[in-house]
Amino acid sequence: MYGRKTEISVGIFMMVGIACLVYLSINLGNVDLFGSDSFMIDAKFGSIEGLEVAASVEIAGVPVGKVKRITLEENEAFVQMEIKKGTKITEDTIASIRTKGIIGDKFVKLSPGGSDNLLGDKDVLMDTESAISLEELVSKYIFKK
Numbered sequence: 001m002y003g004r005k006t007e008i009s010v011g012i013f014m015m016v017g018i019a020c021l022v023y024l025s026i027n028l029g030n031v032d033l034f035g036s037d038s039f040m041i042d043a044k045f046g047s048i049e050g051l052e053v054a055a056s057v058e059i060a061g062v063p064v065g066k067v068k069r070i071t072l073e074e075n076e077a078f079v080q081m082e083i084k085k086g087t088k089i090t091e092d093t094i095a096s097i098r099t100k101g102i103i104g105d106k107f108v109k110l111s112p113g114g115s116d117n118l119l120g121d122k123d124v125l126m127d128t129e130s131a132i133s134l135e136e137l138v139s140k141y142i143f144k145k
Helices: 004-028 134-143
Strands: 038-045 056-059 062-073 076-084 094-099 106-111 123-125 127-129
Touching: 038 062, 038 094, 038 127, 056 076
Parallel strands: 038 123, 056 106, 094 127
Antiparallel strands: 038 076, 056 062, 062 076, 094 106
16 A cells, blocks of 8 residues: 555654654653762751752752652651762761742752862761751741740
C-alpha cells in the first residue's frame, strides 16, 4: 500500500522522536546515568520547617547543589545535600535554612568559614542554624512572651 521509502522515512522519524523524548526526560528529571559529578554533605538541624527535598543549596546566592534526602534521627532533622564537585566547603561552614523572599521557598544557605580543612564525601557539617518560624515570631509579638 505504501512505498518502501515512505515506511523507512516514518521509521526514522519515529526513532528520532523517541530519542528526543528520552533526552528530554533525562535532562528534565535530573537523572545521572553515567555517574554523578557531585558529592554528599550531611547536616543536623533542630528544625527545618518548610524545607523540602530538591530544595536549592546556595553559597553567596549561587546554587551549588540540592537537598537529596531528609530524615529524622534522634529528634533532629538530618539533611543530606548533594553538592557539585569542585565546590570547596570548609569544615567550619555554617548551614542555615533561609527563605527566598517574604513567603518564598526554603533553601539551605552555606556560609563558608576561614578554615583550610575541606569537607569531602559523606562528611557532616557541625554548625547549623534552624529555620525561623514566622508563626512563632508573630505569636511572641502578639502575646508578648
